[in-house]
Amino acid sequence: METQKTVMGLILLLFVLGVSAWTGEIHGRVVCDVCGDSSLGPEDHVVEGAEVVVLCITRSGEVLNYQAFTDAKGIYTVAETMPESDRWDACLARPISSFHEQCTQLGEGNLGVKFSYNHPSGYSHNVRTFVYRSTKVPTYCI
Template identity: 70%
Template sequence: METGMQKEMVMGLFLLLITLSGVRAWTGEIHGRVVCDVCGDSSIGPEDHALEGAEVAVLCITKSGEVLNYQAFTNSKGVYTVAETMPESDRWAECMTRPISSFHEHCTQLSDANAGVKFSYKNPSGYSQAIKPFLYQPANVPMYCI
């Protein structure tokens, strides 16, 4: 598993190679969270918790019309991240994120309000786009929520 420092070194080498080839590089990032909405109230409160291992799909269309499909899984804090470095002329133009599945045995029902998020990616190189959290709910709401 790569450490943060290894990731940064690989990204730096890639950027250097693109720069040396005369192509202007662009780097983008999309990140968000996946949370178990324990009470099913569509808001994040103290009773809710991050879902580790939840799967999220990110689909982006580049300025040149290429369709890029990414798959991401959440870490222990429920955070997923997709990042890409490419020539400026091929950068992301439109993207859509959507939750695919939760592997948490008690929180697998996707909230109706969270089918997916479509957006234009207008951030300059080196910036990230934060997506609102995707919420899953338990099949049975605990008594303390009622």
């Protein structure tokens, strides 16, 4: 609730100052590939509480660092409202850690995703799914 009040206050301030506001959002999922077979099946599940970092560079050259954690659906989200002149230009999303007991090994090719952020205000960018693998493959996978 406090965050919503802060964001609304920032938008109001930008409006009063005559600066056009820009809002962006980045989201993605984190899953556990239980069998380590690189395909998502019924045995796989989302990872709640996984940490993801998103670094963005703005059009004005400022680097912004966001930290996010996945929810019960395995989804993380970062969002920002700022002046149009300072909007995101390019970003890097990177998984940092999984706090799931058996699923802590980051799958190959999951070190991070770089992307340009060229969406207009109010739109979002969906990052491809990050995959962790189980430390012990269950016997039903073999």
